[in-house]
Amino acid sequence: MSDRDLSGRKVDAVVVGAGFGGMYMTHLLVQQGLSVQGFERGDDVGGTWYWNRYPGCRCDVESMEYSYKFSDELQQEWEWSERYSPQPEILAYANHVADRFDLRRHFAFQASVISATYDEVDKVWTVDTNTGTQVHARYLIMATGCLSAANIPDFQGLTDFSGQTYHTGAWPKEGVDFTGQRVAVIGTGSSGIQSIPFIAEQAEHLTVFQRTPNFSVPARNKPLDPKLAASIKADYGRFRADAYQQPAAFGAHFPRREDSVLGASPEERDARFEEYWGHGGFMFLSAFGDIGASPETNKFAADFVRKKIREIVKDPKIADILCPDSIIGCKRLVADSGYFETYNRPNVELVDVSSSPIERFTDAGLNANGTEFEFDAVVFATGFDAMTGALLQIEIEGRDGLSLKDKWSAGPRTFLGLASAGFPNLFMMTGPGSPSVLANMVTGIEQHAEYIADAISWADERGVSSLEAELDAENKWVEVVNMRSEATLYPQCNSWYLGANVPGKPRVFMPFIGFPDYVAMADKVAAQGYEGFSKT
Ligand code: N01
Numbered sequence: 190m191s192d193r194d195l196s197g198r199k200v201d202a203v204v205v206g207a208g209f210g211g212m213y214m215t216h217l218l219v220q221q222g223l224s225v226q227g228f229e230r231g232d233d234v235g236g237t238w239y240w241n242r243y244p245g246c247r248c249d250v251e252s253m254e255y256s257y258k259f260s261d262e263l264q265q266e267w268e269w270s271e272r273y274s275p276q277p278e279i280l281a282y283a284n285h286v287a288d289r290f291d292l293r294r295h296f297a298f299q300a301s302v303i304s305a306t307y308d309e310v311d312k313v314w315t316v317d318t319n320t321g322t323q324v325h326a327r328y329l330i331m332a333t334g335c336l337s338a339a340n341i342p343d344f345q346g347l348t349d350f351s352g353q354t355y356h357t358g359a360w361p362k363e364g365v366d367f368t369g370q371r372v373a374v375i376g377t378g379s380s381g382i383q384s385i386p387f388i389a390e391q392a393e394h395l396t397v398f399q400r401t402p403n404f405s406v407p408a409r410n411k412p413l414d415p416k417l418a419a420s421i422k423a424d425y426g427r428f429r430a431d432a433y434q435q436p437a438a439f440g441a442h443f444p445r446r447e448d449s450v451l452g453a454s455p456e457e458r459d460a461r462f463e464e465y466w467g468h469g470g471f472m473f474l475s476a477f478g479d480i481g482a483s484p485e486t487n488k489f490a491a492d493f494v495r496k497k498i499r500e501i502v503k504d505p506k507i508a509d510i511l512c513p514d515s516i517i518g519c520k521r522l523v524a525d526s527g528y529f530e531t532y533n534r535p536n537v538e539l540v541d542v543s544s545s546p547i548e549r550f551t552d553a554g555l556n557a558n559g560t561e562f563e564f565d566a567v568v569f570a571t572g573f574d575a576m577t578g579a580l581l582q583i584e585i586e587g588r589d590g591l592s593l594k595d596k597w598s599a600g601p602r603t604f605l606g607l608a609s610a611g612f613p614n615l616f617m618m619t620g621p622g623s624p625s626v627l628a629n630m631v632t633g634i635e636q637h638a639e640y641i642a643d644a645i646s647w648a649d650e651r652g653v654s655s656l657e658a659e660l661d662a663e664n665k666w667v668e669v670v671n672m673r674s675e676a677t678l679y680p681q682c683n684s685w686y687l688g689a690n691v692p693g694k695p696r697v698f699m700p701f702i703g704f705p706d707y708v709a710m711a712d713k714v715a716a717q718g719y720e721g722f723s724k725t
Contacts, residue, residue, distance in 0.1 A: 206236060210637070217642040245385075249471065254432055357384060373562065396539075438704040540558065575685040613725075669710075
């Protein structure tokens with residue numbers, strides 16, 4: 190069915206997005222006997238893993254954890270090939286899930302939702318797409334992703350550039366061949382750090398423009414040991430349950446140390462950091478219990494990584510530029526494969542644009558630090574308008590003509606990161622105010638999908654036709670989210686968690702810190718008859 194044929198259709202729920210969130214949400218609602226219309230701007234499923242096809246793209250949560258747990262057959266049968274899955278394999282998995290649970294038939298692809306308006310009398314959302322389709326639904330579920338609205342800074346003269354431009358988060362399906370080209374990469378977050386070693390291997394010359402150096406630890410990716418996979422699968426339930434109790438819903442199988450970095454001698458500290466550096470990945474931050482406690486305790490871990498950067502990078506001046514002087518773990522830590530080593534290559538150049546921004550683009554390239562650079566292609570690894578961007582690109586109008594954009598003009602306000610007062614029967618999956626980006630995304634998605642499906646079935650069983658976050662509950666929730674972040678070092682740097690990467694975006698820490706606490710609080714709300722939601 191083309192999405193035009195859908196016009197006027199009335200369904201129980203519209204689901205926006207066919208990534209991991211939209212797929213599982215749709216599966217659950219259909220199983221509950223509800224009619225669902227999904228919309229997806231891409232031409233197939235996969236969300237993040239559909240769009241981010243840049244060279245070197247892979248997950249930095251381990252494969253055995255970064256997968257759905259809702260179907261034991263699925264998790265038993267699917268076989269991952271590497272410790273950290275590469276993007277093509279995760280996309281193949283998403284396609285497998287879509288086939289296995291026959292999900293595509295519920296979606297219209299290449300259809301972007303542009304507006305959604307609530308009719309308070311009929312208690313119905315009217316949803317419009319860019320293809321002219323209009324459908325009506327009792328429930329509207331936004332599975333639009335936390336990192337899906339690409340951010341390309343408003344560089345002066347950008348349209349003058351006659352070469353090719355790419356954003357890591359909207360990579361061409363057919364791939365890009367940089368052989369023989371002079372390439373620029375702007376940005377050194379996870380996407381830049383993952384792609385730079387691969388682009389450097391292919392391009393004739395690569396210039397990296399770095400505004401802020403980032404902490405990165407080796408991922409130590411390797412083929413997944415079949416014996417390890419089999420042993421996890423032998424008791425997958427336990428493995429998942431252990432992960433569920435972790436602060437970020439992953440990483441239960443390597444020790445999270447509780448002792449203080451201050452109590453260790455310099456030799457003990459170094460040995461411990463070496464052990465965790467050698468293990469690879471995010472667990473580095475769990476080498477001691479208080480790395481995130483204060484700038485003083487954090488500095489030990491930061492110093493260790495700076496020492497490693499200086500050991501790896503041969504040119505001390507380049508090493509200096511690559512060494513962050515900030516708090517490790519404040520911006521999202523990166524797990525890399527040969528990133529710092531790349532700066533030893535003769536065809537790679539690093540340009541520090543920390544003290545004066547890129548001046549402008551030109552026909553042939555760009556000007557920075559008073560120098561003219563010429564390129565055949567520029568890669569924007571400049572990140573996303575995170576957590577709120579994809580939601581606010583849609584004109585969402587709730588009760589009394591309230592626009593979500595206006596309501597969130599000083600920052601997002603939600604109850605449980607799931608709902609916002611004034612917007613009945615609208616649920617956000619992994620929305621701001623939920624653990625979302627600070628937890629294993631697939632686990633957060635499953636928890637939200639199940640929560641939303643349960644809430645809808647609870648309401649339907651009781652003849653409740655609308656569930657809406659109460660303002661008071663929302664205000665208290667926003668306070669809790671703020672208090673939890675203020676007790677950490679997170680507010681002390683300019684991260685996208687705070688919206689600091691997008692000029693003019695309100696500086697508000699968006700995710701909820703601590704997955705298990707979140708689940709307990711959300712479950713309590715449900716157990717008390719969805720206390721904090723008004724029901725009519
Ligand atoms: O984006 P980022 P990302 N001039 O925002 C720079 C997830 N992810 O796509 O730090 C010059 O982190 C900006 O500089 P600064 C993961 O959660 C996961 O890399 O703002 N530079 C920064 O260096 C990750 O955190 C995986 O000063 C400019 C970079 O662009 C999130 O996605 C892989 C600039 C943007 O870094 C986002 O990562 C990839 C300007 N005007 C992504 N504007 C895995 O699972 C921005 N920058 C492995």
